[in-house]
Amino acid sequence: MDFIVNNFDLWTWVIIPILIFLARIVDVSIGTIRVIFISKGFKSIAPVLGFFEVIIWLLAISQIMKNLENWVSYIAYGAGFATGTYVGMLLEEKISIGKVILRVISKKDDCEMIEELKKKYRLTIIDGQSPTGGTKAKIIFMVMKRSEVKDAVAIVNQFHPKAFYTIEDVKYALDDGANPVQKRNVFSFYRKSK
Incomplete structure (x- = not known):
């Protein structure tokens, strides 16, 4: 030893x-x-x-x-x-850097959920239906910061727990359809305002 x-x-x-x-x-x-x-x-x-x-x-x-x-x-x-x-x-x-698109597909009338989401996010809503033509659905698109996803999904689950949703990264997005979203530099907080 x-x-x-x-x-x-x-x-x-x-x-x-x-x-x-x-x-x-x-x-x-x-x-x-x-x-x-x-x-x-x-x-x-x-x-x-x-x-x-x-x-x-x-x-x-x-x-x-x-x-x-x-x-x-x-x-x-x-x-x-x-x-x-x-x-x-x-x-x-x-x-949680960047933006994502949250896509929600709901097969029921979700007016309350949509109104609640409109308070915090910009939405695009499309009517859809199943391939057989029977079931109608709403497809809701929202572009948001990654840090906001958890809150948005909580709203969706509150009103429609069985809603199908997907989340994808967004490389680039236009703000208001006219002005590009400012690309944020990691060191931008050091810059002096003009």
Whole structure:
């Protein structure tokens, strides 16, 4: 037992794997956020995030290359990647950047629901029917911020819990049909007003 305790290298077998694990969580989470920013049109911050993502990755992989015999580092690297992916998904949900389209298909008369939704959102309503021509339905379209989806779905569920709805990302939308929605820069809060 004394042989194991005396020859156990705490730095190699515990500290380095923990640092690799944490580095992978951070760099994979940054990578996830970077991809989200690119897809939402925030292209100015993506290179900065990419820089830090790669620097952190290089630090992690260099420790593995220095300690190739340390199998615990391999496990830490893989576990850090998996955990970083999960953390990145959680961050993506919390950030809620961009706009979505909420499409609600209802087979019943939802005048109250429509009136309640009109108080907070702009709607487009289309009459529809099933392919056989029997069942009539209302199709309601709403473009909104991702952060507003939960409230809109709560209104739909309040009036019609069995309504079918879909949510899709919107890359670009026009506001009022005439003025384009301002593309928000992540650093826009630093700008002085004109």
